Amino acid sequence: MARLAVAAGLDVVLSNSRGPESLAPFAAELGKGARAVTSEEAAQVGDLVVVTVPLRAYAQIPAVALAGKAVIDTMNYYPERDDRIAELDSGELTSSALVQRHLTNSQVIKAFNNIDFLRLFTSARPTGAPDRSALPVAGDDPVAKAQAVELLDALGYDVVDIGALADSWRSEPGTPVYVEPYWQHGPKGWMRKRWGAGASKPRECRCPPTR
Template sequence: MAAGTVVTTRFSSPSQHWKVGSMKIGIIGAGNIGGNLTRRLTALGHKVSVANSRGPQTLTALAEETGATPVPVSEAAQDAQVVVVTIPLRAIPDLPAGFLDGAAPCAVVIDTCNYYPQRDGRIAVIEDGLTESRWTERQIGHPVIKAFNGTYAQDLLDRGRPQGSPGRQALPVAGDDAGAKQTVCDLIDELGFDTVDAGGLDESWRQQPGTPVYGNRGDADTIAKALAAASPERTAQWRA
């Protein structure tokens, strides 16, 4: 499917497509995006385990607020059908070895991370054109779907709307596995947002920082046009 295509039908794929319902979801990272995804997904009835680099004892308040289970990073993916990695990019290589080993078969991994060289330091292969999520995928040894990376965290709480609502905000989603991508699109729809296919992971530069879609709160047509207008050249603001 071409980048910028509005997702209106299910993908067909031999890979697993988890149907939306009560899923086991592991969230690694409890910052703005991770915290608000924990809030929304628990409210929707999903069983969420949440972890951060400082340990589960620092997540007591979030757990009490949401009902999520605080766990060490090494246990966040245990039995999870969906795992969300939402940490600073520089921390990706420091994730525990085998942290995905206990995940459910065909688990979907969502990468929300962005390369901010002022924070993460210079990563040469990204500077040379490798997409951020392809780099992440290589670091963790598991396919990823790129989503939520250009979304304002507060919008996850405030801007979700029922399916079919006029002007419903849309989020771009990129990845190579059609079944996994459909799972993410269904989950985003459940959160109250439309989705637009941003292409395969090698096309995910279309939604990296500095592109027209980054931080864009438009509807599906607006997001599709923004993806189509993107340039693969990283702008000076987002280079090391």
């Protein structure tokens, strides 16, 4: 995503849990449009903040620094990695609604969660291209959602609005739009290796059918 954003002429601020020095070589590789900072700094200076961490670490996202910001949640719930979260297992909440509850004063948008990082980069196309892909977006705040749509367009994607955060289960693991459509256009062995042999099939969706 950072590579696509820099290529689109956007200023990119990168952070991770290991500190900016660990990202300095990558930022230098991206060029003058990118720099590495602490997570707190990234939260404070970003006009639109993209969060990609294991879902089990969602409570560590700096809520105070992100107050008033539009936050794109790219995370997915994998019980085998994140441990069991009762509210998600029961369908009481979607994972993005859980993140929104933590980021009380931010506007959370679900996006970029249904495509793997390799295809995210290679499938980007200019506006109007006949083979341009569309990615699902969900959110409760129309202004924040519009910001996300603008970013997606800049990075090379059309958008399918799938509704509010309560509807974001439609792009979660176990649904037809999750990753599998993009595997048809390239090798998927690396994903199987990372998530196990069962990764070639969508995980069973536990979401109530009445949603």
